[in-house]
Amino acid sequence: MKSAFKKGGLIFAGLLLTIILVGQLTEAPQNDAASVDVVSERVLVPGGHSVGVRMDVKGVLIVGLEEIETADGERINPGIKAGLQIGDMILEINGTKVYKASEVQEVVNEIRGDVNLKVKRKEDTLNIRLTPVLAKEDGLYKLGVWVKDKTAGIGTLTYYDPVSQSFGALGHAIVDPETGSVLSVDKGQLLQAQVQSIQEGEVGTPGEIRGVFYEAESPLGGLEKNTSYGIFGNAYHPIENTLYDKPLVVGTQDQVEKGKAYILTTLDDNKLQRFEIEIERIDHQKEPSDKGMIIQVTDERLLEKSGGIVQGMSGSPIIQNDRIIGAVTHVFVNNPQKGYGIFIEWMLQEAAS
Template identity: 40%
Template structure:
């Protein structure tokens, strides 16, 4: 049986809940931006076996840890970086280490026994972890009254484990698309960007299953632009629409798409099934590629949602989230 594979545009999305957001007047953006954030704890990206005199072992796995777990304390010490955890392990003198953290929304607590490797690198517990990330995405909308923005339409996740990163600090920085790797059947493409880490466009305040949210401090990104209304789910229909996206430089353009199916009650962010019909975009990117996550979807003059991911075997097709689900995530 053939199964359609999906590839999240930028980072993996998680399950959403259908909400009851009120229609709002916002400015669709479609602007590429760098997303920079540090996690509240460290994420187990993968595990590795350690060669010891007694054979190869992975203490973390033997203790019951899993990839995607978030580690927050080690022997009562707050873990804010990979270096902090490495110091605790190095100074353990071989005694068990009590690790506390999260697995999804569930609290976990395990005791890990460090081992010494035959390579002479001191005590280790076999965990490869990540404490921060940076990548390119697309800003979906901004409320000009207060600068509140939404982007991506899915969470920022660990690239290896797929775990949603609990946000500690984050910011939005300028980005430009300098190159496109075209998507083909079975091989997702990608937007390749450059970033200006010396400048901050806004603060990232929440990393949710339905997008990332915060406040833009650089009003020049949307000054003088007109607002549009957000659509209620019952207003969204199959047929012609447009996405606002940037595949070169920093200025977005409108590209034609067709909404082929609307599923307001979908439980996995796949509210909108869409197909790229714009010949220019197809010739440039092959359709939808990672990095286009968050591109606003416009229909009948209203903002109806945002692009979230692409079908790997059909790069001209993808999915989107309804805008009211993004608005609901802001509380």
């Protein structure tokens, strides 16, 4: 699975409420000065590390519907007949929770009759009654659905919070490429990844970071949430950034300026690097969106290596004036040198919700 998903001429560049901590009151020198509040700004360790995401989907996702041929030669699609749709998530069959694709067929063939499905469709939970069909091909009862229960991909870490030991990555959701549905996390892990090669982006064809990750190596953390504004979880141990010896302050969208900034990302030398970009447009927002800034890659090193922004770079932190202000989320399909960025405040808000 690739964490990329094409939509409206854009493609996700992969697989925040500003939080200000108020310190204790301190007394100013007593030469006619009043006591003042000392405000401690939140700080984060910037990411840029290439990471693997392995995720078990909560429930079983329907990615296709098919006709079943019966013993008498009739072709029936029981799923469509009952009203199932691609993108539906099967949670229970006759009250039995199902977590794996293999469990669906096992439960259905134990029942050998009508089944009641508990299904999640976007934000709604539905109860659907369905009559399975006995297939001529193998003699098994079937619902007429293709299902999946796992997904994996490569992306980029955005930040690590040294206080809460939490992390955020991608800046957008992991979606199912067949359905476009945001996948609900049952359990998952953030893993160390090694970039193998870079497919350069061209006009009309987004590039791609190709990498591998190893289950045997120590995972970076546990995945808790997959949302429209990033994936979030808790790290198993501190995560360091080789380019910065201390955390950076979080920048609000009001502190973002047009002009020079940087992104941190990892290419096929597997070395975390900083590349110059230009922030061309800022859309100040009252509601969360993953398209808060338009950025353009100006660093010749990155342009020569990848052509600009490619899939797998989503989550690359955007740094300006030594503040973390956001993350890369999309690349323009018709101009891989440009893309969108999300404000870091929306990621932090989503992580805290």
